[in-house]
Amino acid sequence: MARPTLFYNAKIILKDTLTDGGVLVENGKIKAIIPTNQLSYLNKYEGYTLIDVNQQYLSPGFIDIHIHGGGGYDFMDGTEEAFIQIAKTHARFGTTSLVPTTLTTTTERLEETLRSYESAKQSFNDGANLLGIHLEGPYFAMSQRGAQDPRYIRNPDPDEYKALIANYKSIVRWSAAPELEGALAFGEYLVANDIIAAIAHTDAIYEDVEKAYQAGYKLMTHFYSAMSGVTRRHAFRYAGVVEAGYLIDDFDVELIADGVHLPNPLLKLIYKIKGPEKMVLITDAMRAAGTNDTKSILGSYDDGIEVLVEDGVAKLKDRTAFAGSVATADRLVRTMLALGDIPLVEIIRMITLNPARVMKVEQEKGSIDIGKDADIVVFDDNINIQCTMVKGKVVYERQIE
Known part of the structure; x- marks a missing residue:
């Protein structure tokens, strides 16, 4: 089973707004959306795959x-x-x-x-x-x-x-x-x-x-x-x-x-x-x-x-x-x-x-919500794709600058 993943230092695109923080992925699902002030101590996520989004967009x-x-x-x-x-x-x-x-x-x-x-x-x-x-x-x-x-x-x-x-x-x-x-x-x-x-x-x-x-x-x-x-x-x-x-x-x-x-x-x-x-x-x-x-x-x-x-x-x-x-x-x-x-x-x-x-799959996909499939994309201000995750698995990644 894949290790849990934490995206942090992200500008998270929610349904109606933007928020700073992190997204925790476990067993192919979004497990938590974590505000920035709760991400001060990353050492508590030992054993997780950590991805620093570097203040780019997580969508x-x-x-x-x-x-x-x-x-x-x-x-x-x-x-x-x-x-x-x-x-x-x-x-x-x-x-x-x-x-x-x-x-x-x-x-x-x-x-x-x-x-x-x-x-x-x-x-x-x-x-x-x-x-x-x-x-x-x-x-x-x-x-x-x-x-x-x-x-x-x-x-x-x-x-x-x-x-x-x-x-x-x-x-x-x-x-x-x-x-x-x-x-x-x-x-x-x-x-x-x-x-x-x-x-x-x-x-x-x-x-x-x-x-x-x-x-x-x-x-x-x-x-x-x-x-x-x-x-x-x-x-x-x-x-x-x-x-x-x-x-x-x-x-x-x-x-x-x-x-x-x-x-x-x-x-x-x-x-x-x-x-x-x-x-x-x-x-x-x-x-x-x-x-x-x-x-x-x-x-x-x-x-x-x-x-x-x-x-x-x-x-x-x-x-x-x-x-x-x-x-x-x-x-x-x-x-x-x-x-x-x-x-x-x-x-x-x-x-x-x-x-x-x-397509009648909005209960599983289409937004950053707890319990939905961890289908996630990270991109910069010019919409250059940095990382693509499908159901908790990174299927494309390039160096996040």
Whole structure:
């Protein structure tokens, strides 16, 4: 059994405030939050692993609920190694939990990826924790496909999705376009099976989204990206999915806060309307994240799409659409801080407690609280990651300066 660990001399980021002190970790859990004035005599912690945070930040670990790859791997590679290497890569940048995400593909390829997930989940404990699989597609609007492969886009198929859900309990969320034939029944079936229903790659109008909300859709996948805004049909204007996301308070919205997918004015607008409680920062990272590659593949090597990496983002070769981000979680926090008027505590909530709540793991993860998993990240003023701990085990560490 690992020795207990004491982080001390830290600026601890709690749910609503900052406090100075230390955090005691034992048996993979947070055992105590200790004020600075009770840490005067470190010799009483003989036998503990002591980590001097040197007045840097100690935060809950980052939780990325929408991620495709990194470190040269994609979950669609369909191998256990891909899951392991992606989890290790993103742990270096502060991610302690993630939700592997698929792309639009064949049923057979989805099953291959799901089997690989279950194999990796059983054998791996040396990087970010895996919270279950997110199926992004294949039930999308062709007009809003973005970088999703048009060969595989289709309407919800009850025989297909019921069999997948019955056979793979690792499916925890599924993104779809709610205006498609059968999409409302699909959403109801997801909710009945305790799977999160999310709206994505859609040309719906507000009225469609209202119906989807009643059917159980409560999350908007990469808000603004591949979704409709105000449109005109036969001279009449209709509010789109973006407007519905603002008007229906209960919707959580994912944000690819890499500074490219959403420019600063839109990030400020979302914060002004939705507030910090309903914003969830995601990377939507593809395989080039955490590398210096300028060319890459979105999806599997044998059936994916060639993309370019430039301007800090992945693009289709013809540059008509983005093809996922190359961001890591630390970059999301830096981007939000650069806006200048959002407190760090609120930003950290967007990448810790909010995603934990959305994924229904907030009793175990998402904040520095006694009894929760010891998923901890230490970073400096520039959000350079110094140490990442997952369930009490240090999985990444560099010299704290």
